Amino acid sequence: MLDELRYRFASWIAYRQTLASLRQVPDSTLADAGISREEIRERARRACLRR
Numbered sequence: 830m831l832d833e834l835r836y837r838f839a840s841w842i843a844y845r846q847t848l849a850s851l852r853q854v855p856d857s858t859l860a861d862a863g864i865s866r867e868e869i870r871e872r873a874r875r876a877c878l879r880r
Contacts, residue, residue, distance in 0.1 A: 840877050847873040 851859075851869045859865065864872055 844873055844877040847876050 848870065851864075851873055856866065859869075
């Protein structure tokens, strides 16, 4: 149970860091990567679930 809690916490931290990083990227760079501002949360969530 403690391992699951650690995993979830680590995933949440990774999500928050990824989200913060993507929010700092200029719109033109996001567009070049094919990502819209509206997709940032979903992309961060999916990226953290793959770990």
